[in-house]
Amino acid sequence: MPEIGLGIFRPLYYSPDLLFCWRAGWAGGAFSRASSAWYIGPDGRIYQAASHVHRIEWYDLDGDGVRETPTTLLEPAATNLLLDSCNLPASGSAWAPTSDFAVSAATSIFQGQTAWRHQNLGQTMFAYRPQAVGTLTGQPETASVIMERVDASETRLSIYDNTLGVHVAQARLDWATGTATVSTGAGTARARKLANAGPNGGPVYRLSITGTGTAGNQRQIRLYPTGASQNTQAAIIHHVQHEVGAVATSPIVTTTAAVTRARDVLTFPWGYAPQAMTGYLRLMCLTVATGSLQTLFQIGNGSADPRLTVLISSAGRPRCDYRRSGTEVASSEAGTGQVNFGNLLEVLWRLRQDGRVQIEHSIDHAPPIVANVSSAAPVLAAAWSGQIAGLSARPVTFDFPAPAAWLDAVVLKGSEWTWDDLRSIVGA
Amino acid sequence: MLLWRPQIEWDGHLLRLSLPCRPWVPVSRGIGGSEVSAAGVPAAYEIRRDRIQRVTLRVLEDEWEQVEAWLAWAQATAQPFKWRFDQNAPATEYDVYLDAPAMGDPIEPQRSADFGSVLEITIDLRYREA
Numbered sequence: 001m002p003e004i005g006l007g008i009f010r011p012l013y014y015s016p017d018l019l020f021c022w023r024a025g026w027a028g029g030a031f032s033r034a035s036s037a038w039y040i041g042p043d044g045r046i047y048q049a050a051s052h053v054h055r056i057e058w059y060d061l062d063g064d065g066v067r068e069t070p071t072t073l074l075e076p077a078a079t080n081l082l083l084d085s086c087n088l089p090a091s092g093s094a095w096a097p098t099s100d101f102a103v104s105a106a107t108s109i110f111q112g113q114t115a116w117r118h119q120n121l122g123q124t125m126f127a128y129r130p131q132a133v134g135t136l137t138g139q140p141e142t143a144s145v146i147m148e149r150v151d152a153s154e155t156r157l158s159i160y161d162n163t164l165g166v167h168v169a170q171a172r173l174d175w176a177t178g179t180a181t182v183s184t185g186a187g188t189a190r191a192r193k194l195a196n197a198g199p200n201g202g203p204v205y206r207l208s209i210t211g212t213g214t215a216g217n218q219r220q221i222r223l224y225p226t227g228a229s230q231n232t233q234a235a236i237i238h239h240v241q242h243e244v245g246a247v248a249t250s251p252i253v254t255t256t257a258a259v260t261r262a263r264d265v266l267t268f269p270w271g272y273a274p275q276a277m278t279g280y281l282r283l284m285c286l287t288v289a290t291g292s293l294q295t296l297f298q299i300g301n302g303s304a305d306p307r308l309t310v311l312i313s314s315a316g317r318p319r320c321d322y323r324r325s326g327t328e329v330a331s332s333e334a335g336t337g338q339v340n341f342g343n344l345l346e347v348l349w350r351l352r353q354d355g356r357v358q359i360e361h362s363i364d365h366a367p368p369i370v371a372n373v374s375s376a377a378p379v380l381a382a383a384w385s386g387q388i389a390g391l392s393a394r395p396v397t398f399d400f401p402a403p404a405a406w407l408d409a410v411v412l413k414g415s416e417w418t419w420d421d422l423r424s425i426v427g428a
Numbered sequence: 429m430l431l432w433r434p435q436i437e438w439d440g441h442l443l444r445l446s447l448p449c450r451p452w453v454p455v456s457r458g459i460g461g462s463e464v465s466a467a468g469v470p471a472a473y474e475i476r477r478d479r480i481q482r483v484t485l486r487v488l489e490d491e492w493e494q495v496e497a498w499l500a501w502a503q504a505t506a507q508p509f510k511w512r513f514d515q516n517a518p519a520t521e522y523d524v525y526l527d528a529p530a531m532g533d534p535i536e537p538q539r540s541a542d543f544g545s546v547l548e549i550t551i552d553l554r555y556r557e558a
Contacts, residue, residue: 021490025442027497042518053440068516070442425490427446 019272020389020411023426024072025056034262037075038110038251042067044195044204046110046146046239046251054264055250057405059284061344065196071284071405073250074264074392080241080252081133082221086113087255088129088237094256100127101225106236107199109146113253115200115238117150118225122232128156128224129237136161136168137244138215144208144241144248145223148198149175150234154227156183159211159242162218169211172227180207183228187211188288190248190341200236208248246288247341249403265398270299270389274306274322274380276353276415280422281310284405285343289316294402295394296347297409301386302397308384309394310349310359312339312402319371320349320359328378332359337369345404348422350415355380360419368419434485435515438498439507444515445495447486447546452513455480455552479555480527489545492537499535499551502526508556528552 022029031054039055041047044067049055058067083094086108091097101118108115120127136159145157158170169187173180180191188210198204213219221242226233239251252261281297291314300307305323313319319333332349339345339361346362355377362368386396391409393401408426422428432448457480462472487495502509503526513520528551529535537547 018490023444025444026494027439027441027443028493056442070444 017413018410018425019277019413020268020270020409021425022268022409024070024407025054029266029268032265035260037261037264038253039073040067040194042070044109045199048111048253051262054266057250059405069407071407072266073405074266075249075261075286075403076393076401077260077263078243078245078249078252079258079260080243080254081258082131082240082242083254083256083258085241085252085254086110086115086239088116088118088240094131096130098127098129100124101129106148109148109194109199109204109238110251110253113238115148115236117200117234117236119234120226120231122230125230126224126228127226128158128222130160130220130222131240132162132218132220133242134219136213136215136217136219138212139244140210140212140246141219141242141244142208142210142246142248143221144206146194146204146206146238146240146251147173147225148200148204148236148238149202150200150236152226152233152235153229153231155207155235156224156227157207157209158184158222158224159187159209159213160220160222161213162220164214164217168213169209171207171209173205173207175203178203178205182209185211188246192342198236198238202236204238206248210246246290247286247403249286263398263401264392265390266392267388267390267395270384270387273383274308274351275413277351277411277413278415278417278422279310279347279349279409279411280426281345281347281349281409282407282426282428283345284407285339285345286341286403286405287312288341289314289338293400295390295392295400296402296404297389297391298394299389300384300395301388302394302399304385306381306384308351308357310347311400316340318345318347318359318361320351320357322351322355322357322374322378324355324378324381328376330355330357330374330376330378332357332371332374334359334361334369334371337361337363339363346423346428348419351380352415353380362419430514430517430520432513433515434483435512435521436498437510439501439505439509441494441498443491443494443498445485445491446488449486449513450484450548452484453482455482478527481553481555482550483553484548484550486540487537487547487549489547492547495549496535499526499529503529503531503533503535506531511553522553523556524553525556526551527554
């Protein structure tokens with residue numbers, strides 16, 4: 001990571017109001033990740049980044065099929081429990097052998113991997129590829145698959161309880177509409193288009209299913225490449241993943257053992273004392289309301305006060321806290337506007353000179369939701385608990401993470417800046 | 429219509445400038461030598477010919493640190509990087525070397541006379557032969 005030299009020779013900006021500006025892909029700050037990890041490139045293919053190299057993942061925000069928007073992907077650690085995640089030949093892998101499909105190799109959307117075309121032989125209904133994977137945890141778990149259509153009408157994916165012989169939750173992807181529904185059991189199904197035309201010419205989707213099973217029961221992941229009916233259709237399997245958590249995180253490729261992707265850490269030195277400020281954050285939300293706090297941005301060390309934290313509350317709404325001490329806390333949270341996986345989230349937060357805070361947020365370009373100014377007004381401290389700021393987790397302790405694909409973060413001096421002011425800086 | 433806002437990929441980082449660059453100037457530079465004989469007949473040899481684009485970047489003040497970091501890296505490592513004349517047009521992307529300012533030359537922008545928060549710097553990019 002190069003040193004950014006001007007930062008030691010202040011004032012940094014001729015424009016005196018700008019305290020901090022960062023955009024996806026920029027150098028500077030301190031980034032680390034103790035493992036390699038995968039990300040989606042501008043061409044829709046999936047590439048591997050080496051350890052300690054940040055991932056620039058590209059999004060199509062205007063729906064034209066071109067991934068024109070770079071983001072920096074920051075996620076907590078996760079483990080793909082399935083083996084042979086990209087390796088599903090008819091036999092000879094961790095997946096149970098099959099005689100229901102004609103299986104042949106195909107071009108993978110993953111750099112350096114092989115995909116597997118599954119042609120249903122029409123011998124039976126509910127033809128599937130299963131893999132047993134330990135026991136259910138009693139917590140939300142998410143299975144996901146990256147599929148490319150040949151001529152299949154549907155694809156299904158199930159978290160299966162092998163002890164009870166029931167589906168915990170099963171998702172169905174309707175290839176004609178690109179929509180995902182829960183077809184059996186209880187849970188949340190999601191579908192996200194990765195490419196209009198994949199490496200073999202068909203559309204590529206990531207289908208996921210989240211469900212909570214009975215702790216200790218035998219777990220199996222079942223993939224129905226061409227759905228439930230007796231048919232002779234075909235689809236291509238690129239990757240299958242199962243992880244504990246309420247959302248599917250970025251793909252983790254496995255072979256003969258489960259693989260853990262280490263957490264991404266991005267922090268910046270913060271040399272400014274507590275003062276009136278306005279901050280702006282823009283990100284793709286890669287989480288849901290989990291019942292616990294998820295940190296988007298923080299100035300200060302971990303759980304030590306004084307600190308300023310912008311977070312997603314247990315109810316899934318953006319919140320801003322300024323904590324001078326354990327009992328001197330100003331907090332502002334919107335009453336509505338829960339964020340969800342895949343939302344483009346913009347957050348504007350203010351720390352006022354009198355110690356009050358206020359947060360506003362916009363989801364997918366909707367008009368901003370403005371929360372009340374905090375009632376408490378702790379006097380601004382002389383210094384933060386640490387001269388550090390972090391994205392997507394608390395600095396130093398790196399706990400309470402909020403996975404996100406980040407576009408921008410800006411902080412201005414003064415608390416009266418408007419949405420237009422902030423958006424104009426980043427070209428939003 | 430292209431806006432000519434450059435994009436640079438260097439050492440794993442991505443820099444997309446907010447402002448368009450100024451119209452660039454192509455430079456052709458032969459590497460070799462020439463002599464004139466006693467009879468007055470010139471002779472020359474060419475080892476290679478460099479294709480250069482001289483580009484003036486316009487940079488917002490908050491982007492300058494990133495530009496400086498990129499140019500300092502290019503000076504220090506002499507590594508090629510990906511240069512895109514327009515960030516939304518992949519067809520305008522090339523692998524290039526930083527030809528100027530080379531190591532030893534100052535990375536010295538000028539303030540825009542019109543906009544105090546805009547800096548301008550002229551650089552030479554040399555096309556990297558495959």
